[in-house]
Amino acid sequence: MKEFAVVGRPNSGKTLFTLNFAAFLGCKTADITFRAPDGLLDCRHFGIAEAKRELCGPMIHKTRAVQSLVLKVPVGKTAVSFKLTDTCGVSEQIHGEEAVRRGMAQTLSLLRGTDFIIHIVDAALATDSCLAGEANIDREIYQFGIARNRYIMLANKTDLPAARENVARLTAAFHQATVLPVSALYSKGFAEVKACVAGNV
Template identity: 40%
Template structure:
């Protein structure tokens, strides 16, 4: 089964994107497979409300391992299955917590093998002092690596906000040629276009 990895800095909306995208594709209950950095795995069942309550949060590093959902992608009379994998939020520099360093290393390892990379960035961040540099070195490196892979798509999140809309236009200007799409993970804007992209890759 092809794997679609959702990657990005901490608190950019990766987990809420995964839950809402799964619902957008018709899922009402989800089996989530947790792949821990030490190699162990576990599985839990969630309804959508519980998933939002337990898996997402405003504090940094709420997600501490790879979390995968198996999904079916309908199109016309066809159906394709793929795995959507949420990942630990990345930070620049060396994190002081060993557990978080191992979780981030797991995410970067998964990046090498993913068939599809959905790279979430906070479009509002680039409107702050510092501009595009606010994305951080890791984001810029992921965009550079991803730009060379056909499965890469950069999702500029939070375009439901005025700063997000302006930030997306700035990103478009700065990263000419990058596969870039404006979305709102919270309000499901741009999800139809994300679905089209994933369909081509899985």
């Protein structure tokens, strides 16, 4: 079964995307497997709304370890299972808390082994340095993914006017990637993401 890793900066909308995309694919509930950086596994059953209440939020680094769901996407006349794995957000700074540092290391390790990278960018916060091509974590993820030819960028939060304006700038700055505008909050742009998953599963 192929694994699709959802990665990006903290607060970019990875967890909300993961849960609303599961709902978009028809799930009313989610069995989420949490894998701590030390390898300890825990599986919990949630309603989607309950999972969003518990696992998403404006607090930076709400997610501190990988959490996976097994989903199905229609391909032709069959449905193919894949693993969608939400991760701890990554950034340039060395974080003060050990749990976050370990979570980020776990994300980077997962990136190396995953089959496909779904890179979420908060388009409302697409900074000039990110767009100008200076070294930063978004560009590192992009270059890594492009080199492996198994990558899409989701320009998220396009329900916000500032984000909508930045989509064209992101597309130009990350011109080798497919950049899909989405709103994880309103499940917008998800049909295109589903088509991409179906094509790579």
